[in-house]
Amino acid sequence: MSIEFKNIKMYFGDKDLFAVDHFLIPTGSRVGVVGDNGSGKTTLFSLIKGTMEPNEGHIICDDQVASIDQLIDADTTDSGGEQTKKRIQEALKGASGILLADEPTNHLDTKGIDFLEKKLKRYSGTLLVISHNRSFLNKVVNKILAVEKGTLKLYEGNYDAYLEQKKIEETEHQRAYDNYQQEKHRLIQATGVVKEKSRQTRKAPRRMGNSEARLHKMGDQRAKKNLDDRAKIMETRLEKLEKVEKPREKKQLIIPFTATQKLHAVYLLSADHYSLKVGSKELLVDASFQLLTGSKTALLGANGTGKTTLLKQILNRDAEISFAKGVKIGYFSQSFETLDEEKTIFDTVRESSLHDDQAVRDLLAHMQFRGETIFKEIGVLSGGERSKVAISKLLLSDYNILLLDEPTNHLDISSIQVLEEALTAYQGTILYVSHDQTFIEHTATDKWLITEKLIQTEQDKNRLNEQEEQRKQQQMLLENRKTALLSQMIGTGGDEKLAIEKEFQEVLQTLKKLAEE
Structure with a gap:
């Protein structure tokens, strides 16, 4: 039930989708597949199902592949949600190998999504699911497969864990970019200083004799050559300095008031x-x-x-x-x-x-x-x-x-x-x-x-919650009073006992009404 990618390259015309040397999805993994539209997520599913061949390399699947597709049949009277539920049930019927689900929460309401979550949590095979529903991914998967920047990368944990790891990567990227800029600036400055020293190497003074001038010139030429060599070494180091792309700066969006x-x-x-x-x-x-x-x-x-x-x-x-x-x-x-x-x-x-x-x-x-x-x-x-x-x-x-x-x-x-x-x-x-x-x-x-058939607002919900809390407190007080009345009836008689029994019955009736509300 594992899925292994070997030397895969996938492209359409001159558009590269993704490439990966070696990649393994272990047996029993529950993988959320994420990436921008057009990054190749659905193509990846087609490769695993065998309905499409990679341009290079091959994929090894240890078991049969079932799928839940996102296509909706317009010729049926069933709603999109009903069709999706049927596809889920059909795909899961007896399946225990590899299951691919492409946007299965589309057309589902909250109850339908809850139904899907329960079904997929019980699935014992290897699961890959493409979804834009982050809450759903957090509840269902234990790994995230990111299809981005032309490659595949597997992250441990649910979607929130993936986001935390991405934040760490972004911080490291920023640090690497800052270090790159500092080193680049240092080399440019140092090279400039050395070149200026080489340029300012002076000729022999006029008062010198010919022999002294020749010796001075030879010394200057050696110094100048050393400086020029140093400058070339620095320029080579600058050329070979591994470039780090600048992280994309996020600009705050402001939509003016009209x-x-x-x-x-x-x-x-x-x-x-x-x-x-x-x-x-x-x-x-x-x-x-x-x-x-x-x-x-x-x-x-x-x-x-x-x-x-x-x-x-x-x-x-x-x-x-x-x-x-x-x-x-x-x-x-x-x-x-x-x-x-x-x-x-x-x-x-x-x-x-x-x-x-x-x-x-x-x-x-x-x-x-x-x-x-x-x-x-x-x-x-x-x-x-x-x-x-x-x-x-x-x-x-x-x-x-x-x-x-x-x-x-x-x-x-x-x-x-x-x-x-x-x-x-x-x-x-x-x-x-x-x-x-x-x-x-x-x-x-x-x-x-x-x-x-009503519209309940947050205020209505809060009011109902307050009423429920008041009802529970009233029930607790009545239960305490009921216990106290039972204790009082022991050892009393005559009119006093009749009064206690009457109150006891009233308490029971009130508790019954509260329970029925």
């Missing part, structure tokens, strides 16, 4: 006793909600509870929802209908931007569109790249509330991280749907949970 975002209302939208149906299916019944100005609110709930439908009702300004004066709504969905395929990335974002060209370039650079890539046409971009362009366009437009439906779909982990930073820097209001727990933790200031 006039349209200066709304004085406490809530941008609100509703009381709000109901929502799709056909005969009730999604919300008598629900209430208020969207706080400037908040980043995550809209949570199982698949089919009405999250996307509610976003569309807000976008269409449902008459049952109250909107603050001046509200302008921007909407992101996976259809990318706002993008013109013949326009460039830069022109697409600039045409609706309230800010200057530099602000557009800064945001696009943050979103990993650097240099000449901003002049690529939309038509040649991947789904993940289109997502980043569409969101960038929204962030710089005159909207003051953004509705985002699953903005992390199609994005690799590094793209999700830059998206987190961009949404945090945005000074307007955001309401978004996501099942990515880490993304939610990093961006959400508030949470709405659709449950039992």
